[in-house]
Amino acid sequence: MAYERNLDGYKTAIEGVYADLRDSLLRGEIAPASRLRVEELRTRYDVGASTVREALSRLMAENLVTSEGQRGFRAAHVSLTDFRELVDTRCMIEEQALRQSIIKGDDQWEADLVAAHHRLARIEAAVPAERALHWEQANRDFHDATVSAHGNRWLGAMRDLHQTHWVRYMTIAAPWRRMPIDSRADHQAIFDALMDRNSELVAALINRHFRKHASAVEAGLTRK
Amino acid sequence: MAYERNLDGYKTAIEGVYADLRDSLLRGEIAPASRLRVEELRTRYDVGASTVREALSRLMAENLVTSEGQRGFRAAHVSLTDFRELVDTRCMIEEQALRQSIIKGDDQWEADLVAAHHRLARIEAAVPAERALHWEQANRDFHDATVSAHGNRWLGAMRDLHQTHWVRYMTIAAPWRRMPIDSRADHQAIFDALMDRNSELVAALINRHFRKHASAVEAGLTRK
DNA sequence: TTCGGAAACCTTTTCGAAATTTCTGCGTAA
DNA sequence: TTACGCAGAAATTTCGAAAAGGTTTCCGAA
Numbered sequence: 485m486a487y488e489r490n491l492d493g494y495k496t497a498i499e500g501v502y503a504d505l506r507d508s509l510l511r512g513e514i515a516p517a518s519r520l521r522v523e524e525l526r527t528r529y530d531v532g533a534s535t536v537r538e539a540l541s542r543l544m545a546e547n548l549v550t551s552e553g554q555r556g557f558r559a560a561h562v563s564l565t566d567f568r569e570l571v572d573t574r575c576m577i578e579e580q581a582l583r584q585s586i587i588k589g590d591d592q593w594e595a596d597l598v599a600a601h602h603r604l605a606r607i608e609a610a611v612p613a614e615r616a617l618h619w620e621q622a623n624r625d626f627h628d629a630t631v632s633a634h635g636n637r638w639l640g641a642m643r644d645l646h647q648t649h650w651v652r653y654m655t656i657a658a659p660w661r662r663m664p665i666d667s668r669a670d671h672q673a674i675f676d677a678l679m680d681r682n683s684e685l686v687a688a689l690i691n692r693h694f695r696k697h698a699s700a701v702e703a704g705l706t707r708k
Numbered sequence: 709m710a711y712e713r714n715l716d717g718y719k720t721a722i723e724g725v726y727a728d729l730r731d732s733l734l735r736g737e738i739a740p741a742s743r744l745r746v747e748e749l750r751t752r753y754d755v756g757a758s759t760v761r762e763a764l765s766r767l768m769a770e771n772l773v774t775s776e777g778q779r780g781f782r783a784a785h786v787s788l789t790d791f792r793e794l795v796d797t798r799c800m801i802e803e804q805a806l807r808q809s810i811i812k813g814d815d816q817w818e819a820d821l822v823a824a825h826h827r828l829a830r831i832e833a834a835v836p837a838e839r840a841l842h843w844e845q846a847n848r849d850f851h852d853a854t855v856s857a858h859g860n861r862w863l864g865a866m867r868d869l870h871q872t873h874w875v876r877y878m879t880i881a882a883p884w885r886r887m888p889i890d891s892r893a894d895h896q897a898i899f900d901a902l903m904d905r906n907s908e909l910v911a912a913l914i915n916r917h918f919r920k921h922a923s924a925v926e927a928g929l930t931r932k
Numbered sequence: 933t934t935c936g937g938a939a940a941c942c943t944t945t946t947c948g949a950a951a952t953t954t955c956t957g958c959g960t961a962a
Numbered sequence: 963t964t965a966c967g968c969a970g971a972a973a974t975t976t977c978g979a980a981a982a983g984g985t986t987t988c989c990g991a992a
Contacts, residue, residue, distance in 0.1 A: 495778055496777050496944090532945095535945080535947080537758070542765050544769055545766075553719030553720050554974060556954095556974060557974095566861070572860055572862075639797050720975065721976070722976090747944085779983095
């Protein structure tokens with residue numbers, strides 16, 4: 485298991501280990517529920533025991549890692565039940581963020597949204613090769629732009645957390661599912677409804693949109 | 709600043725320091741935004757540096773402590789803006805948890821709710837001396853009982869987090885406000901609406917109930 | 933006086949070994 | 963066969979000192 489990581493560019497060693505470990509967890513390189521032995525990580529990153537422990541402690545903040553007194557750390561477990569609960573709350577959070585954004589959104593919000601949607605639409609209309617390269621980022625930017633006017637940090641933090649775990653489930657259970665077949669129409673519809681400031685329609689659309697993505701993950705989770 | 713703490717009863721020293729520090733933070737014994745020096749805490753609890761650091765790292769999970777690379781830890785800051793955002797999301801979360809509970813609630817939920825409401829009503833009808841002693845716990849138990857059937861761990865975790873910070877703001881900004889004058893009528897109305905499974909009414913009542921509490925805190929925060 | 937820089941000081945961060953606890957495998961007794 | 967217990971191994975947790983980085987103070991030059 486000899487692989488060297490680059491921990492440069494971070495202010496402290498803890499941050500470097502934290503970032504790399506987080507990345508491994510989100511990429512699915514570390515299996516859910518597997519043990520994260522301090523001694524093992526210590527040699528992998530070539531740092532002290534407490535540096536590793538502190539990085540792991542910080543990952544506990546995002547529920548990516550769990551710990552049980554005197555029994556070490558583990559990667560967060562995954563389950564169909566857990567994922568379904570995640571989807572439910574994610575829908576709720578996104579819906580609320582969108583409703584707030586529609587209420588508070590100013591010209592700047594609209595302008596940013598138009599731009600983000602334009603970029604995404606271009607990519608979704610492009611050939612598969614290009615899509616694969618940029619879609620993920622453009623998709624995320626678009627969704628971020630839709631809610632960018634909500635202006636509530638607590639809501640934002642919850643949204644980030646749910647997005648993080650969503651990505652992890654995607655990677656673990658449906659890594660092939662890069663871009664859902666019909667997301668282009670979804671995004672157009674959401675964009676139009678937002679420009680109309682039609683909250684009810686936006687709410688209905690985003691729920692459907694998310695649950696469509698979710699079903700692919702559920703299928704992947706069930707298969708195992 | 710010589711005060712001895714009891715760290716017994718915890719599996720690890722980290723957990724003990726974590727629990728005591730958390731308590732101090734919630735009691736307002738540690739001022740918001742004040743620095744949390746490792747060296748100072750080290751001597752206070754008579755433990756090693758990394759034990760303190762890890763306890764602080766775990767408090768970061770709950771946003772009770774912040775850290776900036778190479779510049780140590782600080783108690784979370786408070787502000788009127790932050791509190792208002794907290795209140796908004798707390799209302800949203802509680803409303804959703806209640807709606808889910810109403811949908812999923814079974815006989816057990818109803819029975820527990822009746823019992824919790826009964827206990828709370830007794831205390832709210834009692835003489836001030838007794839109220840002061842038990843109201844806080846009974847109030848919390850009642851609200852927990854109202855949402856106990858929602859069955860979504862993500863929602864539950866968010867709810868706990870918001871409740872934690874709510875308590876902190878209460879303690880910091882309005883420590884005298886033990887029991888709002890008219891919470892008795894509020895709780896009765898919420899209870900009745902729940903038994904009727906009237907979601908819309910419950911939603912309206914809980915928002916009003918929370919914002920009533922919140923205004924006392926806002927006044928306290930503004931005064932400073 | 934004001935500014936720049938350097939030294940002294942303080943704090944955070946990092947490490948590795950020691951202490952503590954849990955896990956594992958094996959032998960013994962019921 | 964199953965249960966129990968007890969070493970030995972393995973892993974976690976804890977400590978305190980040393981290294982690294984930030985902050986303050988003070989001195990001299992402009």
